[in-house]
Amino acid sequence: MAADSELFPVITPIIKWAGGKKKLAPTIEQAASNQIDFSTIDTYVEPFAGGASMLLYLATKYHFKHQVILDINPELINLYRQVRDHLTDLMTGLTTIQATYNDLPDLTTQKENFYAVRSAFNQGILVDEASVDQAVRFMFLNKTDFNGLYRVNSKGTFNVPFGQRKQVNLFEPANLTNFSQLLQNTEILLGDYHQTAQYAGPKTFFYFDPPYRPLTDSASFTSYAKSTFNDDAQVELATFTQQLAAKGAHFALSNSDPHQSDPDDNFFDDLYADFTIQRIQAARMISARAKGRGNVSELLVTH
Numbered sequence: 001m002a003a004d005s006e007l008f009p010v011i012t013p014i015i016k017w018a019g020g021k022k023k024l025a026p027t028i029e030q031a032a033s034n035q036i037d038f039s040t041i042d043t044y045v046e047p048f049a050g051g052a053s054m055l056l057y058l059a060t061k062y063h064f065k066h067q068v069i070l071d072i073n074p075e076l077i078n079l080y081r082q083v084r085d086h087l088t089d090l091m092t093g094l095t096t097i098q099a100t101y102n103d104l105p106d107l108t109t110q111k112e113n114f115y116a117v118r119s120a121f122n123q124g125i126l127v128d129e130a131s132v133d134q135a136v137r138f139m140f141l142n143k144t145d146f147n148g149l150y151r152v153n154s155k156g157t158f159n160v161p162f163g164q165r166k167q168v169n170l171f172e173p174a175n176l177t178n179f180s181q182l183l184q185n186t187e188i189l190l191g192d193y194h195q196t197a198q199y200a201g202p203k204t205f206f207y208f209d210p211p212y213r214p215l216t217d218s219a220s221f222t223s224y225a226k227s228t229f230n231d232d233a234q235v236e237l238a239t240f241t242q243q244l245a246a247k248g249a250h251f252a253l254s255n256s257d258p259h260q261s262d263p264d265d266n267f268f269d270d271l272y273a274d275f276t277i278q279r280i281q282a283a284r285m286i287s288a289r290a291k292g293r294g295n296v297s298e299l300l301v302t303h
């Protein structure tokens with residue numbers, strides 16, 4: 001672990017992301033510390049990165065020699081690569097797109113602007129474009145669409161509607177700059193989490209935050225990308241964590257707690273019986289029904 005002077009200031013996630021762990025990160029770190037001595041860790045791996053809240057929080061407390069983040073969403077990964085490698089161009093693009101939107105006279109013209117950007121973004125998806133412009137559009141849509149959702153249809157087209165905001169603030173320059181600094185020693189990978197197996201070793205810590213197993217049918221928000229994460233996928237992930245543990249790696253894994261809706265549902269207790277399971281309190285933000293809001297317990301599996 002490095003001296004305190006090398007630790008990062010608080011950096012907030014640069015995008016809104018369903019299932020984001022910004023609020024829960026300190027609780028997760030504390031619970032994980034019961035089992036894991038973070039001062040022995042030199043490689044941090046986050047295979048379901050999303051907004052990367054856990055990396056951002058841990059960077060205020062620990063200095064890892066090597067960091068790896070991965071996600072299956074190509075647009076998100078393109079954004080992070082642009083933040084790391086082309087920060088100035090990204091900020092210029094964001095400043096321009098924000099000023100254009102904020103200077104429009106009313107919501108009618110802003111709505112037209114939103115749908116024009118959405119259409120350009122979808123063209124970018126179709127040609128598999130990795131560019132600063134596409135990253136700018138991605139951040140713009142994230143802050144101007146309905147509720148900061150990212151959702152694609154079966155053809156992979158982004159289809160979240162206009163969010164009706166009159167003024168938007170797409171980024172905080174100091175925050176984005178600090179994030180870019182943090183990403184300098186970070187490998188940013190696109191694809192499936194299995195790719196991260198190569199980093200497993202006694203000094204590696206993995207944080208897994210997969211799409212949650214729905215507590216009820218109505219709460220099945222799993223479409224971050226063109227894939228869904230069903231029970232078979234949860235079982236496969238558990239097998240993966242066993243393989244990592246066999247190589248001496250440490251990990252923490254978040255998921256929903258089925259006991260909330262069905263005390264007899266022991267899906268995760270059975271799946272992770274070889275590891276430690278803690279139940280932690282969380283405020284769930286995204287839910288299809290009001291019934292699903294409020295404080296719920298979540299699972300944290302650690303090894």
Ligand SMILES: C[S@@+](CC[C@H](N)C(=O)[O-])C[C@H]1O[C@@H](n2cnc3c(N)ncnc32)[C@H](O)[C@@H]1O
Binds near residue numbers: 022047211
């Ligand atoms: C619950 S979110 C992670 C949220 C994140 N911890 C945060 O604080 O913002 C789950 C993420 O897993 C990604 N994902 C889904 N399936 C995946 C897979 N098979 N491999 C890697 N990432 C995947 C999704 O794109 C999504 O960003």
